[in-house]
Amino acid sequence: MTKRKAPDIVVGRLPLYLRMLNQLIEEDRSTTNSQELGDRLGISAAQIRKDLSYFGGFGKYGAGYDVIYLRDQLRRILHLEKIWRVVLVGAGDLGHALANYHGFSKNGFEIVAVFDSDEQKVGTMVGGLLVQDVSRLEEVISENHVKIAIIAVPVSAAQAVADRLAAAGVSGILNYAPITLKVPPGVKVQYIDPVARLQHMAFYVGGELNKSSDPGE
Amino acid sequence: MTKRKAPDIVVGRLPLYLRMLNQLIEEDRSTTNSQELGDRLGISAAQIRKDLSYFGGFGKYGAGYDVIYLRDQLRRILHLEKIWRVVLVGAGDLGHALANYHGFSKNGFEIVAVFDSDEQKVGTMVGGLLVQDVSRLEEVISENHVKIAIIAVPVSAAQAVADRLAAAGVSGILNYAPITLKVPPGVKVQYIDPVARLQHMAFYVGGELNKSSDPGE
DNA sequence: TAGATTGTTAATCGATTAACAATC
DNA sequence: TAGATTGTTAATCGATTAACAATC
Numbered sequence: 001m002t003k004r005k006a007p008d009i010v011v012g013r014l015p016l017y018l019r020m021l022n023q024l025i026e027e028d029r030s031t032t033n034s035q036e037l038g039d040r041l042g043i044s045a046a047q048i049r050k051d052l053s054y055f056g057g058f059g060k061y062g063a064g065y066d067v068i069y070l071r072d073q074l075r076r077i078l079h080l081e082k083i084w085r086v087v088l089v090g091a092g093d094l095g096h097a098l099a100n101y102h103g104f105s106k107n108g109f110e111i112v113a114v115f116d117s118d119e120q121k122v123g124t125m126v127g128g129l130l131v132q133d134v135s136r137l138e139e140v141i142s143e144n145h146v147k148i149a150i151i152a153v154p155v156s157a158a159q160a161v162a163d164r165l166a167a168a169g170v171s172g173i174l175n176y177a178p179i180t181l182k183v184p185p186g187v188k189v190q191y192i193d194p195v196a197r198l199q200h201m202a203f204y205v206g207g208e209l210n211k212s213s214d215p216g217e
Numbered sequence: 218m219t220k221r222k223a224p225d226i227v228v229g230r231l232p233l234y235l236r237m238l239n240q241l242i243e244e245d246r247s248t249t250n251s252q253e254l255g256d257r258l259g260i261s262a263a264q265i266r267k268d269l270s271y272f273g274g275f276g277k278y279g280a281g282y283d284v285i286y287l288r289d290q291l292r293r294i295l296h297l298e299k300i301w302r303v304v305l306v307g308a309g310d311l312g313h314a315l316a317n318y319h320g321f322s323k324n325g326f327e328i329v330a331v332f333d334s335d336e337q338k339v340g341t342m343v344g345g346l347l348v349q350d351v352s353r354l355e356e357v358i359s360e361n362h363v364k365i366a367i368i369a370v371p372v373s374a375a376q377a378v379a380d381r382l383a384a385a386g387v388s389g390i391l392n393y394a395p396i397t398l399k400v401p402p403g404v405k406v407q408y409i410d411p412v413a414r415l416q417h418m419a420f421y422v423g424g425e426l427n428k429s430s431d432p433g434e
Numbered sequence: 435t436a437g438a439t440t441g442t443t444a445a446t447c448g449a450t451t452a453a454c455a456a457t458c
Numbered sequence: 459t460a461g462a463t464t465g466t467t468a469a470t471c472g473a474t475t476a477a478c479a480a481t482c
Contacts, residue, residue: 015413079423172418196232201389206296
């Protein structure tokens with residue numbers, strides 16, 4: 001029987017499990033088990049079984065998991081059986097890279113519109129889409145029933161964009177601007193901040209300034 | 218007195234505190250306090266004080282924190298007083314965006330070389346740097362004493378690149394390829410996977426498929 | 435001193451791991 | 459049945475919050 005509401009941290013691991021199952025399927029594997037999944041993901045087998053148990057029982061006692069079946073179940077749980085229409089705000093270098101990235105569409109996220117406020121960029125093509133003026137943001141979101149957006153604008157514009165996205169009905173924002181956004185209840189924000197990640201690593205790497213495996217010159 | 222070793226999750230928040238302090242400095246503020254920092258970051262004041270306490274006491278009783286002083290202390294703690302030389306592997310769309318992103322150099326991370334295995338790309342300019350053949354990876358890392366690298370190559374090449382980076386002396390890897398890397402002990406990996414983040418959000422957003430604030434057409 | 439806010443301790447809460455009965 | 463691995467419970471571990479003495 002399905003247990004109580006899964007913690008957010010558990011939900012955040014499901015995409016990793018899904019990714020690994022897709023990889024196993026590509027390797028033509030038909031079954032796996034919590035031990036193997038854990039080894040390949042750097043997670044304990046117990047944790048994987050516990051995580052899955054929040055949503056149901058998907059394995060076979062003594063035999064592990066059918067990779068196709070578990071993959072399909074995870075897709076269902078994560079609401080990935082439909083194609084999500086996504087808008088991208090910001091057509092700079094990052095916006096370009098995101099619009100051209102095939103990983104989104106391969107995984108069920110279709111970028112349906114790209115916006116920018118720069119007159120120079122509006123009207124140009126980015127990733128097969130015509131860049132639109134950001135003034136059309138609300139209109140496009142409404143017409144396409146868009147629920148998820150990606151922010152790839154400078155810090156100075158990010159909060160205002162988030163405000164408009166939320167007001168227009170978006171309830172999930174993937175934010176690449178290095179700023180903590182204030183959003184209304186019910187709107188989920190995920191942050192991607194490579195600088196913060198590098199700084200996090202620098203803490204651990206930073207000990208050896210001049211030592212390391214360097215005999216000196 | 219400084220307490221015991223700080224948990225990794227605490228270290229991961231320090232860059233957010235640093236970012237907020239830089240923002241306060243730009244706003245010409247001279248002091249702040251744990252309450253304000255917490256409010257603006259969506260974190261409890263108690264947690265901020267606790268986090269900082271792992272590294273020392275940086276505030277003034279009754280008066281809060283001097284923003285410049287705390288900023289400097291965080292930079293020291295995170296080993297950000299030097300400029301980190303970083304290599305970027307992969308000169309595709311993402312590599313382009315990363316090489317052109319000024320946020321790295323503004324925060325003390327200088328990309329010193331860009332590599333690709335595609336003959337078409339080697340020799341071209343990306344972000345002011347000449348793209349080099351990936352065969353020169355070890356040589357450049359060694360000559361420049363590089364300790365941090367960014368992987369922006371396809372999944373199929375990522376593990377092999379990580380192996381070479383680790384063997385060449387890199388101890389921090391920022392990985393954009395959607396795959397869990399196997400690395401030797403002592404090598405720290407941080408992952409950036411926008412698809413996983415979108416999937417995580419889809420779980421929460423996914424409930425309302427056809428309902429939401431839409432009266433139908 | 436009165437007021438404010440830190441730094442720290444103790445209490446609470448939550449997540450991970452270990453162990454094992456269930457079961458195919 | 460014997461063997462294997464799940465799903466679940468209980469124990470452990472770790473992180474967050476609450477409370478408050480310290481102190482400027």
